[in-house]
């Protein structure tokens with residue numbers, strides 16, 4: 001399917017085919033309002049959302065493979081003159097659809113704090129050092145088997161204002177488009193064994209049965225010897241096995 005520009009002479013965006021999605025993932029995602037996550041009390045809708053049939057504006061999406069990200073965008077440790085401080089890691093996984101099939105050529109974006117727990121963003125005024133060699137932003141497309149891979153550094157925990165002495169567990173934000181706007185997922189990946197997970201309202205807003213899906217697996221087999229530890233984080237878009245979204 002193609003969306004046309006005003007002249008109706010050439011496609012402005014080439015879209016994927018119209019896809020019909022099931023709706024069996026409603027118990028996977030966090031609610032709009034989760035009392036312990038303070039800001040959701042203010043921004044959650046007061047009325048129950050209205051179910052609406054998908055139209056082509058949801059069941060199609062942009063084709064990012066036409067203008068793929070540069071290879072260097074997947075290596076967050078090589079975007080500046082020097083190497084960033086911190087523990088170098090790789091984060092890799094497979095992107096699958098609601099039927100368990102790999103999704104090739106899909107855009108995966110990540111953003112994260114540096115190893116001291118600070119984002120390279122003016123809104124972040126946490127009293128931790130910025131790293132001139134780390135922007136904390138990466139992009140890549142999945143390969144023919146639906147696989148992606150980033151090189152980065154392990155993010156640090158940081159305090160936030162949700163409640164007294166609140167700290168976010170180390171996490172990497174993910175945005176995955178998938179083949180249609182209805183498959184887009186924005187979520188957070190956590191690290192195994194983090195003691196802050198048990199104290200984190202954003203993590204606990206996710207239904208318990210699906211919560212573990214947000215924790216990456218330490219994957220020694222993917223470790224790069226003498227160079228970087230490896231983590232695996234598979235992502236499933238929609239369906240009963242879907243990766244939960246978050247924060248709500």
Ligand SMILES: [Fe+2]
Pocket residue numbers: 113168171173
């Ligand atoms: Fe964050």
